[in-house]
Amino acid sequence: MSKIGVHSFVWSAGSSKGDLENALNRTHELGYKLIEFSYLDPRQVDVKWLAGRIQDLGLDVAISMGLPPDGDISSSDMAIVGNGTDILDKAIALVRDLGGSKLAGILTSAHGKQEHALTKRGWDNSVTALSKVADHAKAAGVTLNLEIVNRFESNMLNTAAQGLAYIHDTGASNVLLHLDTFHMNIEEADVGLAIRHAAEKIGYIHIGESHRGYLGTGSIDFGAIFDSLIAIGWDDYLTFESFSTTIVDENLSLKTAIWRNLWDDNLALAKHARQFIELGMETARLKADLVRQAHLPIE
Template sequence: MSKIGVHSFVWSAGSSRNELEKALENTHRLGYKLIEFSYLDPKQVDVAWLAGRLRELDLDVAISMGLPPEGDISSDDASVVANGTDILDRAVALVRDLGGTKLAGILSSAHGKQERALTRQSWDTSVATLSKVADRAKTAGVTLNLEIVNRFESNMLNTAAQGIAYIRDTGASNVQLHLDTFHMNIEEADVGLAIRHAADKIGYIHIGESHRGYLGTGTIDFAAIFDALVAIDWDDYVTFESFSTAIVDKDLSLKTAIWRNLWDDNIALAGHAHRFIELGLETARRKADLVRQAHVPV
């Protein structure tokens, strides 16, 4: 069986107990095994209750986030870097307290379109800062998964190869890549080859369509992606991510430019996505088996 997750913004952008409960129940009912939340403020959410419900429903959890400009750990301003460090440490603690192991997203710099090119100083500051966060995260049993995003959402990590170089510079074993097919479709020369090249550094994967809507209705070559995942023996989560103006988070919707209503029925959307991913991976496995079979007459 495939390990398939879903982003909670498929269900709701809210964090009230009722909204979280509905998201958990929908996730469980449709056969997903992990739910990903954008960062939840422990002051607004009963973390102990949420951790308990995750255990009761046998759901894994991941937390994703993007650093704000005032918490950019690649900044030349030491106070901004210190604030970003605190944000990351709090996020690691949240993952730990929810019983999860994955913190993902834009963790190396601010999330959003930048107005200047990346400098070596910014790269080095980010690497040094994240390395220290990673040391503390390791004690908490948490991996830091660096999302590789398109040029309009970061000026630092736009390709898997850049992410590999960043991980190398950190020297940390619990810093990994968070690959997202939506972003890779924009930036990579070949998405399947990039997955193969990054194989041993990947910690988390987002599956999303080129327009953020129903899988298979855009331009992404998912067959090649599923083939690559099977080729590298990927056995961890692939998480479905989709956005529509049907559900709006005022911060993330602006940063990711969600201007169109690509779906209204999130149950139909998520059910289709689960079937699409499961069948895609199964088909890729069957193709790989056929390629390896040698039908020699006896």
Template sequence: MSKIGVHSFVWSAGSSRSDLEKALESTHRLGYKLIEFSYLDPEQVDVKWLSGRLGELGLDVAISMGLPPEGDISSEDASVVANGVDILDRAVALVRDLGGTKLAGILSSAHGKQEHSLTRKAWDTSVSALSKVADRAKAAGVTLNLEIVNRFESNMLNTAAQGLAYIRDTGASNVLLHLDTFHMNIEEADVGLAIRHAADKIGYVHIGESHRGYLGTGTIDFAAIFDALVAIGWDDYVTFESFSTTIVDRDLSLKTAIWRNLWDDNVALAHHANRFIELGLETARRKSELVCQAHLPV
């Protein structure tokens, strides 16, 4: 069986105990093995309770986030960089306290459309700051997974190759790539080749359709993506992410331009996604076997 996760925004954008419980129960009931939460404020959420419920349901957890403008670690303002480092350190602590190992998302710069080109100074400032966070994250058993997003959500890391260069500059073994098919479909010359090229530095994978809705109903070549994941021996989580105006987190919905209602029934959506990913990966494995086995006469 594949390791398949789901983003909590499929269920709810709320962080009350009842909202979290609904997300946890739905994730478990539909057979997902991991739930991803966008950053939860430990002052607003009972982290001990949530960690306990994750354990009771046998669910792994990942936390994703995007740095705000006032926490941009590529900023020329040292106080803004320091604030970003503090935000990242607190996120690492949250992952650790929930029993997880993955912090993902836009961790290298502010999340959102920028009005200027990236400078070498901004790159170096970001690398230096994240390297320090990575040292502390490693001690906590947490990986930092840099999401490679499209040009409208970052001016720093838009391709897997850029992410690999950034990782090399950090020199940190626990800084990895967070690849997302929605973004790759926009920016990569060839998504399958990009996955193969980045193979040993991938830490987390998001599966999302070109319009953010039901998998297989957009323009993404998922067969090529599943083939590539099987080819590199990917055995970690593949997490389904989808957004609709049915469930709105004001901040993220604005930044990711969620204007259309692509689904109403989140249970049907999530059930379909789990089957789609499972079958896609199984099909890719069977194709690989046919290609690699000679089937000689006996």
């Protein structure tokens, strides 16, 4: 059985106790093993209560986020870099306090379309800052999973190969790649080959369709993706991510250009996604087994 997670925005963009409780219960009831939250403000959320509920339901948890413009660690303004470092440190503490081990998302630069190309100074500032943050994360038992996103959401890491170069420059063992099939479908020459090439440094994976809706109803070749995941021996989480105007987050929905209503029934959507991923991975395993079997004649 595959380890499958779900992004909480499938359930709600709210962070009230009721919203969080509903998201946790739905995640558990549908057989998901991990819930991913976009960054939650500890000043507005009872973190101890939430950690307890996550544990009660036997779930794992991941936190994802994108750095804001005033926290862009690739900035030439060191005050902005310092603010970004503080933001990342607080996110690491949240992951730790919730009992998780994965911080994911756009952690290397501001999330959003940029109007200028990345500079060498920007790259170096980001690497230097994240290297220090990685030390804090390691002490907290947290990995930093750098999301590789399309050109309209970052001017820094758009391909897995760029992510590998960045990780190399940090020299940190707990800095890994966060791959997302939606973004890879836009930027990679071949998604399956990119997964195989980056295999040793992948820490987290988002499974999302080309239009962010029901899996299998867009243009992504999930068969090739599942084949690649089986080939590299992937045994960590595959987290389903989907967005629709049915559920709106003021910040993320604008930055990710969620203009279309791709689903209304989130229960049906989430049930379908879990089954789609499980069947896709099982099919890929069966194919791999057939390739390995010699089927020699019987004497």
